[in-house]
Amino acid sequence: MTKRTQLALATAVVAALALGASGCSDPKKGANSGPSAANPAAANDGKTLGGTPVKGGTLTVLSNQDFAHLDPARNWVMPAMDFGTRLLYRTLVTFKAEPGKGGSELVPDLATDLGTPSNGGKTWTFTLKEGVKYEDGSPVKAQDIKYNVERSFAPDLTGGPDYAAQYLAGTEGYKGPLDGKHLDSVKTPDDRTIVFELKRPVAEFSQTATLPTFAPVPQSQEKGTQYDARPFSSGPYKIETYDRDKKLVLVRNEHWDQKTDSVRKAYPDKFVVVMGLKGGQVDDRIIAGEGADASAIEYFNMRPESAPKVLPKPEIKARLLAESQGCTVMLHLNNSRAPFNDPKVREAMQYAVDKEAVITAGGGPALNEVATAYLPPALSGGKQADTLKIPASGDPAKAKELLKAAGKEHLKVSLAVSTGDKGKAEAFQQGLARAGIEVVIDTVDPGAYYDVIGDLSTTPDMTYTGWCPDYPSGSTWLPFVFDGRTIKDKGNQGNYAQFRDEATMKRIDEINAMADAKQANQAWIDLDAEIMKKSPSIPILLERKPLLVGPNIAGAYGHPVWTGTVDYGTVGLKDPSKSQG
Amino acid sequence: MILYLVRRLLALAGVLLAIAAVTFLIFYVLPTDPAAAACGKTCSAERLADVRQYLGLDKPVWEQFADFLTGIFTGRTLGTGQFAVHCDFPCLGYSYENSLPVWNLLMDRLPVSASLAVGAAVLWLLLGLGAGVTAALRKDTATDKALMVGAVAAASLPVYFTSVMLIYGVIRVAGLLPYPSYQALTDDPLAWASNLLLPWTALALLYAAMYARQSRGSMIEAMAEPYIRTARAKGMPERTVVVKHGLRSGMTPILTIFGIDLGGLLAGAVITESIFGLPGIGRLFYGALVSSDQPVVLGVTLLAAFFIVVANLVVDLLYAVVDPRVRY
Numbered sequence: 001m002t003k004r005t006q007l008a009l010a011t012a013v014v015a016a017l018a019l020g021a022s023g024c025s026d027p028k029k030g031a032n033s034g035p036s037a038a039n040p041a042a043a044n045d046g047k048t049l050g051g052t053p054v055k056g057g058t059l060t061v062l063s064n065q066d067f068a069h070l071d072p073a074r075n076w077v078m079p080a081m082d083f084g085t086r087l088l089y090r091t092l093v094t095f096k097a098e099p100g101k102g103g104s105e106l107v108p109d110l111a112t113d114l115g116t117p118s119n120g121g122k123t124w125t126f127t128l129k130e131g132v133k134y135e136d137g138s139p140v141k142a143q144d145i146k147y148n149v150e151r152s153f154a155p156d157l158t159g160g161p162d163y164a165a166q167y168l169a170g171t172e173g174y175k176g177p178l179d180g181k182h183l184d185s186v187k188t189p190d191d192r193t194i195v196f197e198l199k200r201p202v203a204e205f206s207q208t209a210t211l212p213t214f215a216p217v218p219q220s221q222e223k224g225t226q227y228d229a230r231p232f233s234s235g236p237y238k239i240e241t242y243d244r245d246k247k248l249v250l251v252r253n254e255h256w257d258q259k260t261d262s263v264r265k266a267y268p269d270k271f272v273v274v275m276g277l278k279g280g281q282v283d284d285r286i287i288a289g290e291g292a293d294a295s296a297i298e299y300f301n302m303r304p305e306s307a308p309k310v311l312p313k314p315e316i317k318a319r320l321l322a323e324s325q326g327c328t329v330m331l332h333l334n335n336s337r338a339p340f341n342d343p344k345v346r347e348a349m350q351y352a353v354d355k356e357a358v359i360t361a362g363g364g365p366a367l368n369e370v371a372t373a374y375l376p377p378a379l380s381g382g383k384q385a386d387t388l389k390i391p392a393s394g395d396p397a398k399a400k401e402l403l404k405a406a407g408k409e410h411l412k413v414s415l416a417v418s419t420g421d422k423g424k425a426e427a428f429q430q431g432l433a434r435a436g437i438e439v440v441i442d443t444v445d446p447g448a449y450y451d452v453i454g455d456l457s458t459t460p461d462m463t464y465t466g467w468c469p470d471y472p473s474g475s476t477w478l479p480f481v482f483d484g485r486t487i488k489d490k491g492n493q494g495n496y497a498q499f500r501d502e503a504t505m506k507r508i509d510e511i512n513a514m515a516d517a518k519q520a521n522q523a524w525i526d527l528d529a530e531i532m533k534k535s536p537s538i539p540i541l542l543e544r545k546p547l548l549v550g551p552n553i554a555g556a557y558g559h560p561v562w563t564g565t566v567d568y569g570t571v572g573l574k575d576p577s578k579s580q581g
Numbered sequence: 582m583i584l585y586l587v588r589r590l591l592a593l594a595g596v597l598l599a600i601a602a603v604t605f606l607i608f609y610v611l612p613t614d615p616a617a618a619a620c621g622k623t624c625s626a627e628r629l630a631d632v633r634q635y636l637g638l639d640k641p642v643w644e645q646f647a648d649f650l651t652g653i654f655t656g657r658t659l660g661t662g663q664f665a666v667h668c669d670f671p672c673l674g675y676s677y678e679n680s681l682p683v684w685n686l687l688m689d690r691l692p693v694s695a696s697l698a699v700g701a702a703v704l705w706l707l708l709g710l711g712a713g714v715t716a717a718l719r720k721d722t723a724t725d726k727a728l729m730v731g732a733v734a735a736a737s738l739p740v741y742f743t744s745v746m747l748i749y750g751v752i753r754v755a756g757l758l759p760y761p762s763y764q765a766l767t768d769d770p771l772a773w774a775s776n777l778l779l780p781w782t783a784l785a786l787l788y789a790a791m792y793a794r795q796s797r798g799s800m801i802e803a804m805a806e807p808y809i810r811t812a813r814a815k816g817m818p819e820r821t822v823v824v825k826h827g828l829r830s831g832m833t834p835i836l837t838i839f840g841i842d843l844g845g846l847l848a849g850a851v852i853t854e855s856i857f858g859l860p861g862i863g864r865l866f867y868g869a870l871v872s873s874d875q876p877v878v879l880g881v882t883l884l885a886a887f888f889i890v891v892a893n894l895v896v897d898l899l900y901a902v903v904d905p906r907v908r909y
Contacts, residue, residue, distance in 0.1 A: 065868060066679075076621055155631035156660050158619040165625065175631060178664050224664030225680040244679050245868065246860045274762070277858040284753065285760060446871060451613045480623060491617035491629060 045322055045544075046100035050554030053572025057579035059268040059553075060292050062282040063275045063299035066245040071228040072212035073151035074160040078468070079299055081212055082562035086264060086569035087237045087250060087271065089215035092126050092145065092194075093206050097263045097570045099323070099557035104378060104472045106206055107262055110140060110216070110234075114206040121201030121515040122169075126209065128192040133255040134218065135233040142194040144216035146186045150177040152213045156225055161211045161470060169199040178224060203517040207471040210561075236266035236569075248273040267555065267572025268579075279303045286548040287316055294552040295579035297566050302546040304363035310548065311366060319551065321566065322366065322544045323558025326376045327468030330481075330537040331415075331428065332496040334461050339413065344406035346535035352399035354431025355540050356392045361423040367546055371539035374481065375528045378472045378560060379521075384542075387529045396434035403435065412438040414460035418449040421464055428464075454492040463496045466543070468563060473517075474524025479508050482531055499536035552578050589897070593890045600886045602646065604879050609642045613873040619677045635660055636677065649674060649879075673883065674876030678869065683880035686865060690849075693763050693861035697784070697853065698846035700777055702839070704785035709792025710835070714828065716793065717800030728793065735790035744783040744856040751779060761857045780857045784850060788842060792835065799831035806830065832903050836896050844892030848885030 067084075068077040075084045085091055094109040096102055106114055111126040118125065132140040149164050151157050154176025165171055169185040185197040202208065221232040229242055237250035250271040258266070277285075283306035285293045302310065302320070310316045333340035333349060340346055359368045372386035403409055417425040422443050429439040442460060444452050453463040469476040480486065480493075484500030492498075507527050514520040545564030549556045554574045558564035573579055616633040617624060624632070633639045637648060637659070648657065652672035659666045659675050668675050673683040712732065716725040751757050761779060764772035803809070804827045812822045849863025858864075862881055869877035900907040 068678075155628065155635040156664070156666075158632055159621045162621060162623055162625070162628070165628070179662050222664065224660075225666055228680050244681070245865070276860050276864060277760075278856055281748070281760060281858065288753070291759075448611070448613050448873070451617070451873075454617070486623075488626065491614060491620075491624065493622055493624075 045324070046557070047321075048099055048555060048557045049319065049321065049549060050552075050556055050574055053265070053267040053554035053570075054574065054576055055267050055572070056269050057295060057573040057576025058270040058272055058292075059571065059573060059579065060296040060550075061271065061273040061299050062277055062285065062293075062296050063273055064277055064279050064282065065300075066275050067248075069159050069228050070231050071157065071160075072215035072217060072231060073148055073154070073157050074228060075212040076159055076161045076470075078563045079565045082559060082565045083568050084212055084231070085210075085215065086235070086567065088231055088233050088235045088239070089212065090132070090140075090234050090261070091212060092209040092214045094210050094263055095559070095561045097265070097559075097567050099567075100560065101382060103560040103567075106210070109210075109261070109263065110145070111209070115209060117201075117203075117205065117515075121203055121205075122198045124196045124198070124202075124205045124209075126194050126196075128194070129260050130192070131257055132234065132260050133257070134216075135238040135253045135255055137255045138218070139191070140216045140234050141191045141218070142188040143191070144218045145194055145214060146183070146188050147177060147219050147222075148215055148217040149186055149213055150174075150183050151217060151222075152176075153183075154178050157227075161213050163208050163211060163470070164213055167196075167198045167200075167202050167205070167208065169197045177219070178222070201513060201515045202475075203515055203520050204471075204473045204475060207473055210471055236261070236264050237271060245275055247275065264569040265555070265572070267570070268576070271568075273299070280305065283309070283548060286319075286550050289319075289551040292579065294550045295573050296550045297553055297556060297571065298547050298549075299565075302548050304367060306548075307363060307366065307546075316548075319549050319553075321547045321549065321556060321558045321564070323560060323564030324369075324377065325468065325543045325545050325563040326378050326472075326560060327466045327543060327563065328371050328374055328376050328539050329464070329466035329541050329543060330371075330374070330539050332463045332465065332537040333535070334459060334463075334498060335500070335536050336456070336498040337461075339408055339411055340461060342406055342408070343534055344402055345408055345411070348399045348402035348406065348435065349432075349437075350388060350399075350535050350538055351390055351395040351402065352432050352435035352437055353538055353540070354394045354427065354434070357427035357431050358424050358540055359392075361427040362541065362543070367544050368541045369544075371542050373528050373532060374537070374539050375474060375477055375525065376469065376542065379469060379474050379477060380525045380528065384539075385525065385529060387532050394431060394434070399435035399437075403437075410436055410438075412440065413462060414440045414442060415462040415464070416442045416444055416449070416453055416460045417464050418446045419443045420446060424464065428462075450493070451491075453496055454488075454490065456487075456489050456492060456498070459492075459496070459498075464540075465496055467494060471561065474521060474528075475512060478524055478527060478531070479512070482536060483508050497536040499531075499534075501531075501534060501536075504531060504534075589894050593894065596890050597883060597886055598650075601649070601879070601883055604882050605642065605646050605649065608875045608879070613875075615677055615873050615875055618873045673880040676869070676874055676877050678872050678874040678877070683876050686877060687862060687880055687884055690860060690862045690865050691847075692765065693859050694849045694854070694863060695847055696763075696766060696773065696777055697780055697850055697859060697861060698843060700774075700781045701784035701788070701846070701850075702843050704781050705788035705792055706839070708785060708789035710796050712789070712793035713796025714800050714823070716797045717804065717831075718823065720801060725797075729797065732790040732793040735786050736794070738787070740783055740787050740850075741852050741856060743786055744780070744853060747779045747783055748856070761859065763859050763861075777859075780850075780853050780859060783857075784846070784853050792838075795838065796831065796835055799834050800827060803827045803831035829903055833900060836899055836903060840892040840896030841889055844889035845885060847888045847892075848881060 067080045069075045070084050072089050075081055090109045092111045093106050093114055096105040096107050110128055110132055112129055115124045115126045128142055152160050152164050153174050187195040216234055230239055233253045236253055236256040238253040240249040240251045242248045280303055282298050283302050286296055286298055287309055310320055333346050335341055355370050362368045370392045373384040377384050415425055425441045432439050453459045467481050481495055482499050482504055484505055486495050487498055511520050511523040545558050552574050554572055556566050556571045559567040616629055616636055616638050620629050620632045656670045656672045657668045668682040671684055675682055676686055712728045716728040719725050752760055761776045764776055766773040809826055812826050849861050849866055851863035851867050854861040854863035855867055866881040
């Protein structure tokens with residue numbers, strides 16, 4: 001890619017410089033975690049900044065790029081899911097607007113309750129609230145939700161969550177409603193009732209119904225791929241103008257009724273998203289906080305390079321959010337071939353890795369913390385398990401001992417990382433060298449990284465990526481990362497360790513079949529510990545979401561479900577008269 | 582002259598075709614799979630096949646290339662049925678990321694890149710030629726040395742460095758200008774210019790330095806020609822000697838590089854646009870490269886090639902105007 005033209009080469013250099021691609025750079029993130037008492041370096045974790053907002057004014061969002069998709073059938077990138085579902089469209093169920101642990105609590109949104117399971121958890125029925133309207137004043141109907149669920153199957157409407165395809169019955173060969181065909185497994189007996197028939201019991205279907213797939217799209221508004229540029233609003237704001245990759249302006253949807261919505265507060269009169277700004281400049285502008293920037297928040301993470309301008313200054317640090325992203329970043333070992341097809345060698349790796357050094361390379365404890373299990377804290381009662389009890393800096397002596405027992409005292413292995421993770425790769429290299437393991441680092445352009453490591457013919461011995469649940473349930477985590485049946489020759493995603501273990505797969509099926517959500521939750525935690533013993537991958541760190549807000553911003557907190565992004569439903573301004581817009 | 586033009590236009594088409602073919606082939610051998618990138622995280626094999634078919638990526642590479650070429654002249658339709666997307670003439674493909682025809686994206690961003698390129702070009706020509714001619718006319722004086730040392734220094738500074746320094750000095754420390762955000766010339770000419778002032782300066786500094794060195798050399802050479810001596814001997818005023826005879830002759834090599842430089846910049850200054858946050862073709866290209874939006878990358882590559890080849894042609898034609906000895 002970088003050799004295509006001279007221009008392309010220049011671009012690749014910029015890409016390498018500009019993209020501090022993290023291990024958890026996969027955009028489909030989502031999880032929660034409570035405030036971390038263990039990390040005093042983290043700023044404002046679980047706090048709300050700026051007090052209660054005053055209604056009115058223009059809130060500016062500064063971003064380095066456009067939204068991947070705002071079409072609810074295609075929206076599966078975490079900050080965009082937060083933005084879309086809090087401002088533009090409502091879903092059957094949503095998450096409470098609260099920082100910390102409270103934010104992962106489910107509340108009804110379009111529906112009157114969290115849904116009623118029947119038929120042993122294989123049928124879910126939702127009743128819609130009365131009086132919910134679109135931006136043109138027409139009522140939201142159950143048929144519109146069914147229609148959007150069907151849209152998620154269309155091959156031209158790509159990129160969205162595929163839970164409907166995974167869970168709904170009778171979807172084989174279905175290719176969406178654009179050619180006039182509809183699903184029999186979603187029934188709408190009347191305008192306010194929607195019934196989902198599933199192929200197996202899904203205990204946490206209420207959580208699934210929080211995804212944008214379960215937002216309404218009236219068939220009369222269908223524009224195919226062009227719907228992305230102008231979703232029809234059922235939320236508190238509607239799109240006034242959307243100049244792709246440049247600027248999005250949202251104004252109030254006067255038909256949205258606060259009385260029907262227990263979550264969104266809709267404080268500002270207007271949201272203006274300015275796109276295409278350079279990351280470092282966004283940080284500088286919000287740090288300076290002058291003019292319209294005083295009423296601005298950032299869409300993407302503060303860059304680690306900006307940390308020295310923020311952390312030592314209390315007045316600026318007070319404007320930094322750093323909620324846990326709720327994702328676990330791992331070093332995946334390629335289980336399909338030597339040397340990591342030997343469980344003893346994999347176990348040795350758990351002891352050989354120096355996680356502390358990787359955390360330092362990633363910006364220190366203010367931005368990361370040590371991971372001791374696969375499941376992120378929110379999926380295991382707010383705190384990760386630590387079954388192996390290995391010190392954060394590792395135990396090279398024990399690793400050497402295990403390698404000796406396996407007859408592999410001198411290992412030479414390859415590690416591929418995204419360009420921005422080179423520093424972390426070097427930390428791995430130095431840490432593993434203590435146990436006599438030589439690491440050859442291969443850095444890959446961020447645009448090609450997931451293609452390279454997802455291709456079984458090119459993936460190296462070790463890869464470094466994260467995984468985040470789509471909502472706080474083990475079912476959105478362990479099956480994606482460790483179910484051997486998901487491995488594909490090309491485009492392999494999630495199971496980068498190529499871990500194919502019969503006992504694990506059998507247990508995944510058993511837990512998936514459980515109708516009781518609490519029982520299933522405990523079973524996922526137990527399975528996590530079982531997999532840790534087999535060490536297909538090594539949990540390394542949990543990243544935080546550092547976001548700066550302007551001095552005129554109020555009601556800002558990192559929402560735990562949307563990887564610590566600002567809750568757009570409740571953020572506003574201290575003094576609307578100071579905003580410009 | 583007409584025969585020459587026809588020959589050159591045919592060659593131009595040939596070059597563009599070759600570039601399109603090579604770029605297409607490079608995409609084909611790349612490890613990135615646009616269908617998988619568009620499909621989403623947990624895309625099943627069946628859905629991936631549907632997406633690949635929808636995007637036309639299931640066809641052999643030659644067939645995809647033929648579709649692409651046909652689309653340029655006749656337009657193309659993506660998908661079938663009521664919501665099929667039509668990409669009108671001249672269809673350079675359809676962006677996977679933006680769900681828009683590449684041509685529309687390019688035309689939407691061209692005014693930004695053209696504003697940047699043309700403004701910077703005016704600035705660097707004024708600065709570069711001014712410094713180069715002054716240095717040549719005052720050869721070996723302190724002025725000459727100072728100008729050339731300045732030019733070497735400016736040429737040594739990469740554009741990302743000068744850009745960042747300008748932002749830091751002019752915007753952050755002195756607060757003289759706001760952070761650039763593009764305003765259309767037709768909306769507010771003053772805002773257009775003030776927002777582009779820093780990007781123009783950053784680009785112009787680099788190019789002006791190169792032009793100063795180049796024009797100094799050309800002018801020294803031209804001013805040493807016998808016809809200059811003759812002109813002076815005839816009693817022609819020195820200003821006329823320099824401008825009409827020296828500068829005109831010395832401009833031929835400058836014109837050559839100017840054509841290529843301006844042509845290249847019209848299709849986007851990737852680094853400058855990215856640093857200053859200008860929504861031009863360069864930034865579009867950068868985004869497309871990172872997100873494997875191959876039709877956009879191909880479109881920008883072709884547009885850049887088109888501008889460079891056309892600029893070269895215009896330059897060749899202008900030789901005849903600048904230098905009376907050249908005839909076609």
